[in-house]
Amino acid sequence: MKDNYIREFDAKIVDVTEDSLILDRTAFYPEGGGQIGDKGFISTDSDRIEIISTKKREGRVHHIFEGECILSNDQIIKGELDWAQRYECMRFHTAQHILSRYLQLHFNLETVGNQIKCGKSRADYYPLESFHEEMKEKVQNGVNDILAQKLDVGLRFMPRDEAISYLGEKGYQVRYLEMVPKSVKEFRIISISDYDAASCAGTHVANTREIGEIRLGKSKNVGARKRRIYFSLIPPT
Numbered sequence: 001m002k003d004n005y006i007r008e009f010d011a012k013i014v015d016v017t018e019d020s021l022i023l024d025r026t027a028f029y030p031e032g033g034g035q036i037g038d039k040g041f042i043s044t045d046s047d048r049i050e051i052i053s054t055k056k057r058e059g060r061v062h063h064i065f066e067g068e069c070i071l072s073n074d075q076i077i078k079g080e081l082d083w084a085q086r087y088e089c090m091r092f093h094t095a096q097h098i099l100s101r102y103l104q105l106h107f108n109l110e111t112v113g114n115q116i117k118c119g120k121s122r123a124d125y126y127p128l129e130s131f132h133e134e135m136k137e138k139v140q141n142g143v144n145d146i147l148a149q150k151l152d153v154g155l156r157f158m159p160r161d162e163a164i165s166y167l168g169e170k171g172y173q174v175r176y177l178e179m180v181p182k183s184v185k186e187f188r189i190i191s192i193s194d195y196d197a198a199s200c201a202g203t204h205v206a207n208t209r210e211i212g213e214i215r216l217g218k219s220k221n222v223g224a225r226k227r228r229i230y231f232s233l234i235p236p237t
């Protein structure tokens with residue numbers, strides 16, 4: 001939540017379920033907010049198990065394995081993320097924030113869904129009937145201009161009400177924030193210089209220079225005036 005660049009960490013096993021390990025702390029990102037969960041390894045001095053996915057169930061982060069678990073409660077472990085996958089998610093996720101902001105500013109579109117995964121990600125926009133070549137080219141060029149500005153991406157925590165009014169006053173998207181359970185008292189705000197700000201629990205890069213260039217792919221209709229746009233990234237050289 002505070003440092004997206006942690007690749008390895010120490011922790012203690014606090015529970016072992018049929019298919020997962022629960023740790024006292026973790027850097028594994030659990031699937032959510034449209035982003036896939038982290039993969040990686042959890043090991044002790046003598047054993048190592050592969051984590052094939054990470055999911056949140058009833059408030060606990062489950063590090064999911066296949067087969068039988070050779071680790072047990074109270075063991076001190078080392079966690080290692082599959083950094084290639086995670087870093088790609090960070091690049092794609094941050095790119096999606098910028099794409100969404102660009103479409104909000106220039107076409108008054110709202111982001112109503114997203115899926116962040118390696119290689120190809122997507123987001124859904126409303127109201128959008130068609131995404132023709134001319135618009136696609138304008139959006140792709142516009143987003144790439146923003147990415148090339150090497151903008152810093154900041155992360156901070158704000159009390160719930162303060163966050164909602166701050167984002168609203170600045171004209172950023174707030175529609176879904178009221179739907180976040182009232183038990184969430186603090187929002188995590190991701191700012192991309194002063195171009196964009198959003199409440200988001202996902203993982204992001206520290207600067208847009210890490211993203212490279214966006215390539216907008218095909219799009220399709222996914223409901224009344226709702227359109228899904230696919231995109232990929234060309235890594236920086």
Ligand SMILES: [Zn+2]
Nearest residue numbers: 093190200202
């Ligand atoms: Zn995000």
